[in-house]
Amino acid sequence: MQPSVATIIVALNIYLQVSNALSESTPASQVCIIGAGYSGLATARYMKDYGLNFKVFEGTSFIGGTWRFDPRTETDEFGMPLFTNQYKNLRTNAPTQVMEFNGYPFPEGSVSYASGSCFYKYLLSFARHFDLVKNVQFRSHVKWVEWMGKSWNLTYLKTDTNETVTEKCAFVVVASGEYNNPYIPHFEGQELYKGKVMHSHAYKDVEDYRGQRVLVIGGGPSGIDLGTQLANVTSKLVHSHHILKNFQTFNPPNFPKAYINKPDLKHFTPNGAVFEDDTFEDVDIVIYCTGYKYHLPFLNHLSSGITATENYVLPLYQQVVNINQPTMTFVGVSKTTFARILDVQAEYSAALAAGRFNLPSQDKMLRHWLEHAHMLRQEGFKITDVNSVGHDELEYFEDLHKEAGIQRVPFVFKALTQFNIKNALEDLLHFRDYDYKIVSDTQYERRHNPRKEECPFDV
Amino acid sequence: MQPSVATIIVALNIYLQVSNALSESTPASQVCIIGAGYSGLATARYMKDYGLNFKVFEGTSFIGGTWRFDPRTETDEFGMPLFTNQYKNLRTNAPTQVMEFNGYPFPEGSVSYASGSCFYKYLLSFARHFDLVKNVQFRSHVKWVEWMGKSWNLTYLKTDTNETVTEKCAFVVVASGEYNNPYIPHFEGQELYKGKVMHSHAYKDVEDYRGQRVLVIGGGPSGIDLGTQLANVTSKLVHSHHILKNFQTFNPPNFPKAYINKPDLKHFTPNGAVFEDDTFEDVDIVIYCTGYKYHLPFLNHLSSGITATENYVLPLYQQVVNINQPTMTFVGVSKTTFARILDVQAEYSAALAAGRFNLPSQDKMLRHWLEHAHMLRQEGFKITDVNSVGHDELEYFEDLHKEAGIQRVPFVFKALTQFNIKNALEDLLHFRDYDYKIVSDTQYERRHNPRKEECPFDV
Numbered sequence: 001m002q003p004s005v006a007t008i009i010v011a012l013n014i015y016l017q018v019s020n021a022l023s024e025s026t027p028a029s030q031v032c033i034i035g036a037g038y039s040g041l042a043t044a045r046y047m048k049d050y051g052l053n054f055k056v057f058e059g060t061s062f063i064g065g066t067w068r069f070d071p072r073t074e075t076d077e078f079g080m081p082l083f084t085n086q087y088k089n090l091r092t093n094a095p096t097q098v099m100e101f102n103g104y105p106f107p108e109g110s111v112s113y114a115s116g117s118c119f120y121k122y123l124l125s126f127a128r129h130f131d132l133v134k135n136v137q138f139r140s141h142v143k144w145v146e147w148m149g150k151s152w153n154l155t156y157l158k159t160d161t162n163e164t165v166t167e168k169c170a171f172v173v174v175a176s177g178e179y180n181n182p183y184i185p186h187f188e189g190q191e192l193y194k195g196k197v198m199h200s201h202a203y204k205d206v207e208d209y210r211g212q213r214v215l216v217i218g219g220g221p222s223g224i225d226l227g228t229q230l231a232n233v234t235s236k237l238v239h240s241h242h243i244l245k246n247f248q249t250f251n252p253p254n255f256p257k258a259y260i261n262k263p264d265l266k267h268f269t270p271n272g273a274v275f276e277d278d279t280f281e282d283v284d285i286v287i288y289c290t291g292y293k294y295h296l297p298f299l300n301h302l303s304s305g306i307t308a309t310e311n312y313v314l315p316l317y318q319q320v321v322n323i324n325q326p327t328m329t330f331v332g333v334s335k336t337t338f339a340r341i342l343d344v345q346a347e348y349s350a351a352l353a354a355g356r357f358n359l360p361s362q363d364k365m366l367r368h369w370l371e372h373a374h375m376l377r378q379e380g381f382k383i384t385d386v387n388s389v390g391h392d393e394l395e396y397f398e399d400l401h402k403e404a405g406i407q408r409v410p411f412v413f414k415a416l417t418q419f420n421i422k423n424a425l426e427d428l429l430h431f432r433d434y435d436y437k438i439v440s441d442t443q444y445e446r447r448h449n450p451r452k453e454e455c456p457f458d459v
Numbered sequence: 460m461q462p463s464v465a466t467i468i469v470a471l472n473i474y475l476q477v478s479n480a481l482s483e484s485t486p487a488s489q490v491c492i493i494g495a496g497y498s499g500l501a502t503a504r505y506m507k508d509y510g511l512n513f514k515v516f517e518g519t520s521f522i523g524g525t526w527r528f529d530p531r532t533e534t535d536e537f538g539m540p541l542f543t544n545q546y547k548n549l550r551t552n553a554p555t556q557v558m559e560f561n562g563y564p565f566p567e568g569s570v571s572y573a574s575g576s577c578f579y580k581y582l583l584s585f586a587r588h589f590d591l592v593k594n595v596q597f598r599s600h601v602k603w604v605e606w607m608g609k610s611w612n613l614t615y616l617k618t619d620t621n622e623t624v625t626e627k628c629a630f631v632v633v634a635s636g637e638y639n640n641p642y643i644p645h646f647e648g649q650e651l652y653k654g655k656v657m658h659s660h661a662y663k664d665v666e667d668y669r670g671q672r673v674l675v676i677g678g679g680p681s682g683i684d685l686g687t688q689l690a691n692v693t694s695k696l697v698h699s700h701h702i703l704k705n706f707q708t709f710n711p712p713n714f715p716k717a718y719i720n721k722p723d724l725k726h727f728t729p730n731g732a733v734f735e736d737d738t739f740e741d742v743d744i745v746i747y748c749t750g751y752k753y754h755l756p757f758l759n760h761l762s763s764g765i766t767a768t769e770n771y772v773l774p775l776y777q778q779v780v781n782i783n784q785p786t787m788t789f790v791g792v793s794k795t796t797f798a799r800i801l802d803v804q805a806e807y808s809a810a811l812a813a814g815r816f817n818l819p820s821q822d823k824m825l826r827h828w829l830e831h832a833h834m835l836r837q838e839g840f841k842i843t844d845v846n847s848v849g850h851d852e853l854e855y856f857e858d859l860h861k862e863a864g865i866q867r868v869p870f871v872f873k874a875l876t877q878f879n880i881k882n883a884l885e886d887l888l889h890f891r892d893y894d895y896k897i898v899s900d901t902q903y904e905r906r907h908n909p910r911k912e913e914c915p916f917d918v
Contacts, residue, residue, distance in 0.1 A: 147761050302606050302764040307774065307783050309822035312829075314774075315766065324766055363768040370771075370832060370842050377833045383826055 027052055028327065028353040032154050032169035034145075034298075036136045037065020037083075039175035039332035039342045041123060042101055044132045046350035055167075056132070057156055059083070059141035063127055066179045067120040073202035078159035080141055083180040085201045085222075089229060090116035093221055093424065095436040097444070098417045099339040101126055102347070102407055111453040113432035118455035125457040140165075145172055146303045147325050171353040174296065175331040175346075181295030181310070184288045188267035193286065195271070200226060200289040211235050215273060215283040217265060219243035223289035228429060231259035238281045240265050240273070253428040294333065304328065311384040317365040318400060319372075319387055320345050321352065326359050333387045338417050340409055341389055344397055351404040410441035486511055487630035487786065487812040491613050493604075493757075495595045496524020496542075498634035498791035498801045500582060501560055503591045505809035514626075515591070516615055518542070518600035522586055525638045526579040532661035537618035539600055542639040544660040544681075548688060549575035552680055552883065554895040556903070557876045558798040560585055561806070561866055570912040572891035577914035584916040599624075604631055605762045606784050630812040633755065634790040634805075640754030640769070643747045647726035652745065654730070659685060659748040670694050674732060674742040676724060678702035682748035687888060690718035697740045699724050699732070712887040753792065763787065770843040776824040777859060778831075778846055779804050780811065785818050792846045797876050799868055800848055803856055810863040869900035 027050070033043050036058035047054040059080060062068050069086040076082055092099060095112040096119070104126050106114070114122065127133050143164070144155040152169040182199040190197075200222040210233040216226050219241030231237040240262040255261075263276040272282035293310035300308060305324025307314050313333045315323045322328035329349040332342045351357060359365065373386050381388055389396045397409040416436060424431040433450035490513035492502050499515055500522060506513040518539060521527050528545040535541055551558060554571040555578070563585050565573070573581065586592050602623070603614040611628040641658040649656075659681040669692040675685050678700030690696040699721040714720075722735040731741035752769035759767060764783025766773050772792045774782040781787035788808040791801045810816060818824060832845050840847055848855045856868040875895060883890040892909035 302762045302783055305761040305766075307764075307821075307825065309820075309825060311822050312825045314825070324761055361768075362766075363770050366766065366768060366771045366773075367842055370845060373829060374833055374836045374842075383829050383833075386829060 027355050028171035029053060030055070030167075030169050031171045031173065031353050032057060032152070032167065033173045033175055034142050034154075035059075035065060035174075035176040036063040036138075037175065037177050038067065038123065038339070039177065039346060040065070040173075041127055041132060042343045042346035043173050043175050043331050043349055044135060045101065045126070045130045046347045047353065048130060048132065048135075050350045050354040050356070052350065052353055054135055056136040057140045057142050057154065058136050058138050059159065061138050063133065063136060064120050064123045065177050067116060067123055069117060069120065069204075071204060073204070076159075078139065080159050081180070083177060085179055086116045086120070087203050088116075088205045088207075090225070091432055092116070092119055093225070094337075094339070094417060094420050095434075096122070097436050097438050098413050098420070102340070102343050104129065107456045108437070110456050111451065112435045115453055115455065118453060118457065121455055121457035121459045124459045128459075142176070142298045144301070145174075145298050145328075146301060147305065147328075148303075152327070170327060172328045173331060173346075173349050173353075174299070174328065174333075176296065178294065178332060178335065179292045181293045182288075183290050183293045183310075185290055187265050187273075190268050192270050193268040193273070195283060196285045198285070198287055200287055201292075203287060206230060206233055209234055209285065212285055213281075213283045214238070215240065215281065215286045216289055217241070217286065218289035218291070220289060220291055222291075224428065226287060226289055227259070228253070228255070231256040234258050236260065236281070236283070238262055238273075238283055240275060251426055255429075313387055315366060315369045316387065317359065317369055318348065318396075318403075319389055320348055321359065321365070323362060323365045323369060326352070326365075329353075334389050335385060335387060336389065337421070338389075338393050338414070340413055341393060341396075344400055344407065344409060347406040348400050348404050351406050357404045412438055412440065412442055412444050415442075416444050486814050488512065489514070489628050490630045490632065490812050491516060491611070491626070491628035492632045492634055493601050493613075494518075494524060494633075494635040495522040495597075496634065496636050497526065497582065497798070498636065498805060499524070499632075500586055500591060501802045501805035502632050502634050502790050502808055503594060504560065504585070504589045505806045506812065507589060507591065507594075509809045509813040509815070511809065511812055513594055515595040516599045516601050516613065517595050517597050518618065520597050522592065522595060523579050523582045524636050526575065526582055528576060528579065528663075530663060532663070535618075537598065539618050540639070542636060544638055545575045545579070546662050547664045547666075549684070550891055551575070551578055552684070553796075553798070553876060553879050554893075555581070556895050556897050557872050557879070561799070561802050563588065566915045567896070569915050570910065571894045574912050574914065577912060577916065580914055580916035580918050583918045587918075601635070601757045603760070604633075604757050604787075605760055606764065606787075607762075611786070629786060631787045632790060632805075632808050632812075633758070633787065633792075635755065637753065637791060637794065638751045640752045641747075642749050642752045642769075644749055646724050646732075649727050651729050652727040652732075654742060655744045657744070657746055659746055660751075662746060665689060665692055668693055668744065671744055672740075672742045673697070674699065674740065674745045675748055676700070676745065677748035677750070679748060679750055681750075683887065685746060685748055686718070687712070687714070690715040693717050695719065695740070695742070697721055697732075697742055699734060710885055714888075772846055774825060774828045775846065776818065776828055777807065777855075777862075778848055779807055780818065780824070782821060782824045782828060785811070785824075788812075793848050794844060794846060795848065796880070797848075797852050797873070799872055800852060800855075803859055803866065803868060806865040807859050807863050810865050816863045871897055871899065871901055871903050874901075875903050 031047050031052050031054035033040050033056040036056045040056055044056050066085050068084045070082055070084045091113045096106045096114050139159045140156040141159050142156045146153045152172050153166050154169050155166045157164055182201045206229045209230055212234050213236040214230050214234045215238045216223055217240050227239040237258045238260045242264050266274045266276050274280050294313055296308040299306050306322050317323050319334050320329045331345045334341055379391050394414050401408045435447045435449045437445045439445055490506050490511050492499050492515040495515045495517035503515050525544050527543045529541055529543045550572045555565045555573050598618045599615040600618050601615045605612045611631050612625050613628050614625045616623055641660045665688045668689055671693050672695040673689050673693045674697045675682055676699050686698040696717045697719045701723050725733045725735050733739050755767040758765050765781050776782050778793050779788045790804045793800055838850050853873050860867045894906045894908045896904045898904055
């Protein structure tokens with residue numbers, strides 16, 4: 001039966017009412033969250049807190065995103081790419097106290113540097129505590145998000161049935177993660193090298209490399225972590241990086257004998273690599289610990305109003321809001337080392353979707369964004385760090401708190417985050433042998449307490 | 460039936476192939492130029508030079524844009540807004556030698572500072588010389604430009620018949636001008652003031668103000684021009700501005716007795732205004748010479764890939780190319796005082812449409828744009844000058860020349876442009892009493908030659 005004209009008009013009116021929801025400070029009717037990792041779960045929790053209807057679209061059969069361990073490295077049982085980079089023996093590089101969701105702490109007495117598997121269990125426990133899983137639609141791989149003038153069309157592939165489905169969303173939160181597009185730089189002679197070449201995202205277990213000669217390229221968190229782990233089991237661990245100031249010349253760690261520090265790579269040979277100091281090392285395996293690029297193929301379309309390339313996602317107000325269509329927000333494109341930023345951006349998104357505050361005009365948001373981009377360069381950030389929050393995270397939190405009435409983040413979180421980085425550089429091999437405890441908004445306690453972890457979350 | 464993944468992938472490939480048309484150096488099949496003013500005509504000329512099919516969409520019945528004099532101030536015979544700001548007695552504020560289209564000079568011996576009406580005739584003569592008018596479609600007011608995935612849909616209103624028509628374009632050049640959206644700032648008590656209030660865009664003839672008490676607000680080109688003109692006929696000419704350094708304290712001109720210099724306006728009263736120095740002046744008429752804001756309502760849609768507000772048009776590569784959909788360019792959103800920039804941007808657009816060069820990747824264009832925006836702030840530009848070319852126009856020209864193989868702009872044009880500005884500030888009431896002649900790429904001659912203009916163009 002065809003609907004009558006009257007029905008259509010009534011439907012249209014309701015529809016139009018809905019589409020102007022935000023400017024009238026009416027809550028969004030259907031919030032769509034892309035991704036059920038740390039950021040997506042944080043967002044779901046606040047959407048629920050703010051009383052909104054929401055659904056989380058998750059490509060895999062699991063929550064937890066990059067924190068879930070999967071022995072497979074490339075694709076899952078449905079042939080879809082795997083977005084997890086966990087490995088055995090991973091331990092967090094910051095105390096859980098600064099990685100927790102707001103108001104959902106690890107129990108007192110827990111080991112401060114949790115194992116990856118324990119942190120994953122923490123995510124599961126959080127999702128259960130807030131009863132979020134029933135709002136997650138699994139095996140729904142988002143392919144396309146398009147603004148239709150009044151609402152978003154979100155198109156996803158049901159990976160188990162190969163069906164393509166489109167749903168309407170009044171509000172979209174992109175929380176698909178920063179760690180799903182491995183970046184491998186190009187070096188001269190790369191094609192000549194005959195050994196195994198891989199990216200850290202496919203690293204699963206240190207035991208796989210016992211007795212081998214391994215070259216680790218890169219000095220970021222994964223390069224440092226893999227380099228130090230692998231040196232305990234490999235016959236030779238060559239670590240090429242340019243963070244000399246941080247851990248070669250300044251208080252160098254007592255690495256195992258197998259560890260060899262090298263400057264940047266100059267060129268490959270069939271059996272190994274030559275470095276900037278013109279020395280050569282022969283190796284069996286090369287592991288690129290060279291990080292990730294943005295990957296938002298479902299937005300590579302003009303109608304989202306967002307320009308997304310491998311290095312840039314813009315223009316975003318407060319590093320969260322799509323300035324061209326503010327019914328879309330992003331949680332976690334800030335390349336942050338301060339996990340609380342994700343929780344704050346999640347709450348800010350929910351407050352916006354709930355109509356709890358009004359955004360400035362598009363012109364004013366653009367000015368704010370351009371000023372921020374300029375400030376970042378003044379502070380010494382790279383041009384590709386345009387989505388960074390900047391050095392003053394607390395000022396950022398304070399701005400968002402004042403604008404949207406959301407959580408206030410006490411100073412102690414930043415103090416502990418910063419101390420942890422300093423402590424790690426000072427004592428790279430042992431900085432995790434401490435427990436921390438938040439005592440007040442300005443104070444934390446530290447206790448030397450090396451021990452085996454007993455994960456407090458059982459799932 | 461739902462499309463299969465394979466169908467989507469095939470469709471996507473076709474889409475990418477089409478959208479990459481330009482990078483394959485194939486000329487655009489149909490170029491649409493919006494506006495037949497200075498920038499639109501310059502663009503048309505190069506599209507013709509490069510052998511492309513093109514059409515110019517012009518809202519009025521005339522070419523010449525803001526250079527045409529029209530006694531009406533608001534709307535034309537079809538009720539459409541008038542985009543012309545000419546007034547009687549206007550003379551160019553730069554020598555024609557630096558305002559001419561490349562290779563189409565005023566005849567030797569012409570007065571260097573042409574009247575507005577003569578410069579308008581020059582535009583007509585240029586259009587006739589290059590036989591451009593037959594490619595102009597008049598009374599076609601562009602309402603909407605939208606990327607359809609493979610080409611642009613350009614929708615315009617036929618102002619004489621009220622029909623709305625949509626045409627396909629492979630390439631769009633936006634040349635609709637910077638001077639069609641008058642900006643009036645807000646001052647305290649504005650609503651109390653009982654006299655006449657207007658914007659300089661409606662100023663037509665100095666004689667309309669004879670014997671009146673006039674307040675001119677603003678110290679840009681129109682404020683300076685109207686202030687000095689009006690002081691000769693008004694009983695009182697109050698000029699409020701903040702360019703003291705330029706023409707109050709440094710070599711102040713010998714203004715007529717009626718001229719009164721004032722700092723910024725503090726607040727209005729029913730009969731006049733109080734200024735920052737707490738003095739009061741009673742006036743009959745207030746003329747805001749406060750410039751223009753961007754006005755690109757036909758792009759206020761996500762699908763153009765351009766964010767256009769009253770202060771920002773972005774992101775543009777080389778201040779010309781729509782980074783998100785590089786089959787669209789902009790000529791003349793650079794807030795320039797150096798007219799040759801428009802001619803260069805026009806040729807750059809044509810070279811791009813003709814496939815004469817390849818653009819960098821979207822990611823690289825964004826980096827270039829962000830670096831440029833940062834550089835502008837370093838150079839002291841305002842945040843709203845994000846589309847400016849910067850202080851080093853010659854470097855800009857050189858970059859475009861190298862990238863696109865277009866015209867080289869000799870140093871002499873910049874030297875003459877800069878000297879003219881200095882000379883105007885030094886001798887505001889008489890700087891137009893000189894003739895200039897370009898002698899070589901590095902040299903020009905100046906001759907004091909005050910005289911009545913005989914316009915060399917007869918139309």
